[in-house]
Amino acid sequence: MAPIIEVNNLTYRYDLRTETKALLSVSFTVHRGEWFAIIGNNGSGKSTLAQLLTGLLEPQQGSIFIADMEMTEKSKWEIRNRIGVVFQNPDNQFIGSTVQDDVAFGLENLNMDYKEMKKRVYEALKMVGMFEYRLYDPSHLSGGQKQRVAIAGALAMKPDVLILDEAFVMLDPRSRRELLETIHELKVSADLTVVSITHDMTEVEAADRVVVLDNGQVTNIGKPREIFTQEKELTPPLGEKLRRALAKRGANVPQSYMSREEVMCWLWK
Amino acid sequence: MNKLSLGRYVPGDSILHQLDPRAKLVSGFYFIIVLFIANNWQTYLLLWLFTLGVMRLSKVHLYTYFRGVRPLIWLILFTVVLQMLFTAGGTIYVEWGPIRISEFGLINGVYIFCRFVMIIFISTAITLTTKPIDLTDGIDSLLGPLRKLNIPVDEISLMLSISLRFIPNLLDETQRVMDAQRARGTEFGEGSLVQQMKTLVPIFLPLFTNSLNRAEELANVMEVKGYQSGIKRSSFRKLRWKTCDTITLCVMAALTIGLILLRLN
Ligand SMILES: Nc1ncnc2c1ncn2[C@@H]1O[C@H](COP(=O)(O)OP(=O)(O)O)[C@@H](O)[C@H]1O
Ligand SMILES: [Mg+2]
Numbered sequence: 403m404a405p406i407i408e409v410n411n412l413t414y415r416y417d418l419r420t421e422t423k424a425l426l427s428v429s430f431t432v433h434r435g436e437w438f439a440i441i442g443n444n445g446s447g448k449s450t451l452a453q454l455l456t457g458l459l460e461p462q463q464g465s466i467f468i469a470d471m472e473m474t475e476k477s478k479w480e481i482r483n484r485i486g487v488v489f490q491n492p493d494n495q496f497i498g499s500t501v502q503d504d505v506a507f508g509l510e511n512l513n514m515d516y517k518e519m520k521k522r523v524y525e526a527l528k529m530v531g532m533f534e535y536r537l538y539d540p541s542h543l544s545g546g547q548k549q550r551v552a553i554a555g556a557l558a559m560k561p562d563v564l565i566l567d568e569a570f571v572m573l574d575p576r577s578r579r580e581l582l583e584t585i586h587e588l589k590v591s592a593d594l595t596v597v598s599i600t601h602d603m604t605e606v607e608a609a610d611r612v613v614v615l616d617n618g619q620v621t622n623i624g625k626p627r628e629i630f631t632q633e634k635e636l637t638p639p640l641g642e643k644l645r646r647a648l649a650k651r652g653a654n655v656p657q658s659y660m661s662r663e664e665v666m667c668w669l670w671k
Numbered sequence: 672m673n674k675l676s677l678g679r680y681v682p683g684d685s686i687l688h689q690l691d692p693r694a695k696l697v698s699g700f701y702f703i704i705v706l707f708i709a710n711n712w713q714t715y716l717l718l719w720l721f722t723l724g725v726m727r728l729s730k731v732h733l734y735t736y737f738r739g740v741r742p743l744i745w746l747i748l749f750t751v752v753l754q755m756l757f758t759a760g761g762t763i764y765v766e767w768g769p770i771r772i773s774e775f776g777l778i779n780g781v782y783i784f785c786r787f788v789m790i791i792f793i794s795t796a797i798t799l800t801t802k803p804i805d806l807t808d809g810i811d812s813l814l815g816p817l818r819k820l821n822i823p824v825d826e827i828s829l830m831l832s833i834s835l836r837f838i839p840n841l842l843d844e845t846q847r848v849m850d851a852q853r854a855r856g857t858e859f860g861e862g863s864l865v866q867q868m869k870t871l872v873p874i875f876l877p878l879f880t881n882s883l884n885r886a887e888e889l890a891n892v893m894e895v896k897g898y899q900s901g902i903k904r905s906s907f908r909k910l911r912w913k914t915c916d917t918i919t920l921c922v923m924a925a926l927t928i929g930l931i932l933l934r935l936n
Contacts, residue, residue, distance in 0.1 A: 453891070456895045457895075458891050458894065458895065479897065479899070482894075482895055482896075482897055483897060485895075487892075487895045489888065489891070489892060491888060493840065493885075494884075494885050494888035494889055494892070495888065495889070495892040496836070497833060497836075497889065497892065497893060497896075498836070499802075499803075499804035499832055499835065499836045500804070502907070503804075503907055503908060506907035507893075507896055507898075508896035508897055509905075509907070510904045510905050510906060510907055511896060511897035511898050511899075511902065511904055512897065512905075513902070513903050513904055513905045514905055515905060516905065516906075516907070516909065519905065519907055520907075523907070539836075540836065541839040541840070541843075555896070559896075
């Protein structure tokens, strides 16, 4: 698998007068078509990383390659045409005066013609289940609905890489599940790469790989089952939780990490 | 939040709602110009009929229109009184020291009052039936030719539309901050002027910082979505000129002819 994102030795400091670094020597690669989860406590540097990946901040040290292009002042516009981003606060990223205007904003910047634009906007709105709301203005939407619009705006760009910064926090569990499924389908059908900053352990469990950030540093990187086995302070997903509870009670469960399906199979035996 | 509903858009499906914003803007400005043709009671009667007809067509409650006049009533009365006092001619009705109200003065005062109120009613009819964003688009389209003079028309109208989009947020936020301060025992609108000003400081500071943060995040999002000032952008919102818009302009022309004929009489 070819890497689509390569981050080497990335270091970032907001305040150059102090030594506190928001990110310190962060390195990782993300492969094409992978679902890559980023987890970590508040203030661990996740959003900073998202801003570096989109060229909003310039690294003090290290480099970022996306789709074989190094992120520079010049190349960032080209790179941005290939990534879709959803930031944390849905209210402050609603630019349009209606739902459909907002989804169209990025397409307008590509100078896309009206017919194609309309098709893409409608498609994206249907994907996130906001089509009926297309003429609403943002003051009549809930936080979760605004997040869905923001996701539609990113999907309408048909990006190679989708970067999500806690993009689902305001959604109810069911819409969250549905949206994750939709994006998973795109990942398979359109070879979309997803970089998702999240606190949702169910989502982390479904990711291909996970990186753990702590105080601006990468403390762990690997498959979800490895991460959940090694990082004891993480709340594990339901299956593993059940396995650990059973083990504690002295049941004769396997010693290693189990997903929900695995636990179910084991229980049925 | 409701106090600020002056000139706010009221959703509806009246003919006025369906008109192209450009037609409404052009007619609105044109109306102000033709007002100056009027010089006798017949012409003013025609203008009033037109104004009331437009208000009727908007299907918005009359009360909303009067609310539009209220904040300006003192300014209007002041102008009217000045006009009355300083126009001479005809029979003199009141003579009280240096104050003198003449027949012409009185008539002029009434005319001025009518002009003011009609302008307010017509512009209110426009803002009540046109979404702010459509108004922005209309202005953008009408100012289009200025692009040739290197005036950044698109940037200005985008800025305008984003500002409009954030007005409700700002109002909500103000309300929230005020409630938070009230919960801490602040009482607004009480005490001396200085005290009242002081209670406002803790409201404006958080609002100001919030707005700055918001602006920065918004700029980030626009940048990431590929917005650069000066690039060629297509537009998802499209204004469509319809037959009823052409008819509107014809009505304005007919109004002008009617006024000229009545004036010549
Ligand atoms: N604009 C900023 N200016 C200064 N410091 C910042 C700024 N944004 C974030 N930080 C600091 O950088 C660190 C990482 O923040 P952030 O990337 O937002 O973390 P996370 O998204 O993981 O919660 C925090 O200590 C935060 O206080
Ligand atoms: Mg964050």
